[in-house]
Amino acid sequence: MFSKVSGPLRLADQVAAMLSEEIESGRLAEGDKLPTEVELVKQLGVSRTVVREAVSRLRSAGLVEPRQGRGVFVMPRRIRPLDLEAETAQHxxxxxxxxxxxxxxxxxxxxxxxxxxxxxxxxxxxxxxxxxxxxxxxxxxxxxxxxxxxxxxxxxxxxxxxxxxxxxxxxxxxxxxxxxxxxxxxxxxxxxxxxxxxxxxxxxxxxxxxxxxxxxxxxxxxxxxxxxxxxxxxxxxxxxxxxxxxxxxxx
Known part of the structure; x- marks a missing residue:
């Protein structure tokens, strides 16, 4: 589903941006479950720490919601908070x-x-x-x-x-x-x-x-x-x- 990430940007930024794009584009729709942490680690070629940080950012942005024992799910669309720490984040x-x-x-x-x-x-x-x-x-x-x-x-x-x-x-x-x-x-x-x-x-x-x-x-x-x-x-x-x-x- 996802390709491996690499490049000059922080890996967590890249993973968060990639997942956000999947959600905003509708490829991951409201109520869809994100791949598990293990699956994301394998698909993206990053560490669990990177995945957790990226998912935490999506959660703060109101894009996803973790559900106890079930996984992380895409939230209903709403006005998104501004993100001053996106991949274009400035000094x-x-x-x-x-x-x-x-x-x-x-x-x-x-x-x-x-x-x-x-x-x-x-x-x-x-x-x-x-x-x-x-x-x-x-x-x-x-x-x-x-x-x-x-x-x-x-x-x-x-x-x-x-x-x-x-x-x-x-x-x-x-x-x-x-x-x-x-x-x-x-x-x-x-x-x-x-x-x-x-x-x-x-x-x-x-x-x-x-x-x-x-x-x-x-x-x-x-x-x-x-x-x-x-x-x-x-x-x-x-x-x-x-x-x-x-x-x-x-x-």
Missing amino acids: TESKVRLIVEVRRPIEGEAAYLAATRATPADLARMRQALEAIDTAVAAGGDGVDEDLAFHRSIAESTGNPVMVSTVRYLGEVLRSGIRVTRANEARSSDFLEAVRQEHHSILAAIEARDAEAARDAALLHLKHAASRLNEADEGFWAETGNLEVDLDATP
Whole structure:
């Protein structure tokens, strides 16, 4: 059924791509059972570890489902999660830049809507989130979870369930991107203070009910985040390694 794989790409990437193509093309249809692990190892000429990693990736993408004692089966077709680790996966630097691009329109609009809809309780949560970032950094932490919580609190204050679901869906990607941007910013006290001021500017505009200013502040924050990334040297990017992004994970 399958031919052996080889070449410059990681074997797991090739196997995952091959199986995905079989599913997307319909040659493996909904409810079909994948060949067993032993069969795939024999047909593809790869190790069990490679097969397991490839199948795990398909499972994360919502393409297949393991069933206890029965095997792995093709799932019903649905909108597939984005895959930033497909065979065309790019370097960490490129991935983070793509994430920043996605964040711009979403977070800009979220800030705009928050300025018009946030309740006093919503505003209190945003302030608490900013305080939590300061506390985490002062304690030697990276502030990633707290940073993400701040941006999520803005989305939640829009009262738009689709906006909230979108931000939650992207949670792990945002977490990965924020982890790298904050690691870059932590290299400079000036960067950290700039980020702090940008966050407070977003909140101040939301509290002032100035929707345009809130959107502008959010967009400026992400524009500056991209600029700060431009200042990172090759050594920094080498240290970060490849992002591991699972868009099916629950934030």
